[in-house]
Amino acid sequence: MLFSLRELVQWLGFATFELFLHLGALLVFSLLVALQVDLFASGMSWWLVFVPLFAADGLSTYFTAIVSIRLYQEGERRLAVLRLLWVLTVLSLKLVCEVLLCQKLAEEEQARDLWFGLIVSPLFILLQLLMIRACRVN
Amino acid sequence: MRMSLAQRVLLTWIFTLVFLIMLVLKLDDKIHWNWFLIFLPIWVFDTILLIMLGVKMAGRCKPGHDPHDGVQGLRKKAWYAAAMLLKLAFCLTLCARLEGLTEMKLTFVCIPLWTLLLGAMTELGFNIFPNRRD
Numbered sequence: 491m492l493f494s495l496r497e498l499v500q501w502l503g504f505a506t507f508e509l510f511l512h513l514g515a516l517l518v519f520s521l522l523v524a525l526q527v528d529l530f531a532s533g534m535s536w537w538l539v540f541v542p543l544f545a546a547d548g549l550s551t552y553f554t555a556i557v558s559i560r561l562y563q564e565g566e567r568r569l570a571v572l573r574l575l576w577v578l579t580v581l582s583l584k585l586v587c588e589v590l591l592c593q594k595l596a597e598e599e600q601a602r603d604l605w606f607g608l609i610v611s612p613l614f615i616l617l618q619l620l621m622i623r624a625c626r627v628n
Numbered sequence: 629m630r631m632s633l634a635q636r637v638l639l640t641w642i643f644t645l646v647f648l649i650m651l652v653l654k655l656d657d658k659i660h661w662n663w664f665l666i667f668l669p670i671w672v673f674d675t676i677l678l679i680m681l682g683v684k685m686a687g688r689c690k691p692g693h694d695p696h697d698g699v700q701g702l703r704k705k706a707w708y709a710a711a712m713l714l715k716l717a718f719c720l721t722l723c724a725r726l727e728g729l730t731e732m733k734l735t736f737v738c739i740p741l742w743t744l745l746l747g748a749m750t751e752l753g754f755n756i757f758p759n760r761r762d
Contacts, residue, residue, distance in 0.1 A: 520741055524734045
């Protein structure tokens with residue numbers, strides 16, 4: 491719509507398949523959140539609800555590792571290292587945000603000091619990195 | 629006139645940043661605004677996108693436009709418009725539920741989101757396996 495798929499792949503640094511994977515994970519996650527809120531109401535652990543997102547992060551890391559190894563073997567060493575570093579940075583920031591949010595939801599009493607500004611801070615860092623990358627890609 | 633990638637990224641970035649800041653302030657009880665007001669950056673951004681889409685679709689009615697490359701493009705634009713409306717429907721019902729205007733179950737609130745995600749996954753799937761499109 492605002493971006494073509496090619497531009498999105500260039501900007502975000504993820505392959506189309508990885509975007510597909512993360513969208514699928516988001517779909518399953520939203521289904522589980524709706525189930526948790528409407529049906530189970532604290533019967534299901536929040537850690538279980540977040541499993542699709544963690545799984546997508548893990549699979550994406552595995553996929554990136556494979557692609558980077560292939561690139562390295564084909565002599566594109568700089569590209570392989572840069573891709574690996576970028577994707578791992580993005581995924582780790584996303585994972586930190588997910589884990590903190592899950593902890594906040596799962597342990598409401600113990601995690602009272604965990605304020606939302608802190609939970610979302612990895613996303614703020616990610617936004618800055620994406621802006622810098624956009625200037626580079628442009 | 630087409631915006632450059634940097635301009636489009638900047639537009640998306642500013643609205644996302646403002647929305648995230650307002651969301652965090654609301655969730656941390658620093659501000660007590662209406663949820664519809666918290667979602668204001670989303671409404672503005674969606675309106676801009678809908679206007680841009682409308683202008684593009686109107687451009688197809690110009691006399692010089694080649695109708696042969698039109699069917700696929702028009703289908704794509706129609707899907708984009710539907711996606712925008714689904715997103716708007718999800719955000720509106722979510723705001724109404726958060727504000728307590730309705731007691732609707734979250735499952736019903738999420739139906740537009742699921743439809744949107746399924747559509748986006750289908751679109752991406754066709755891009756991953758292009759030969760199966762026909």
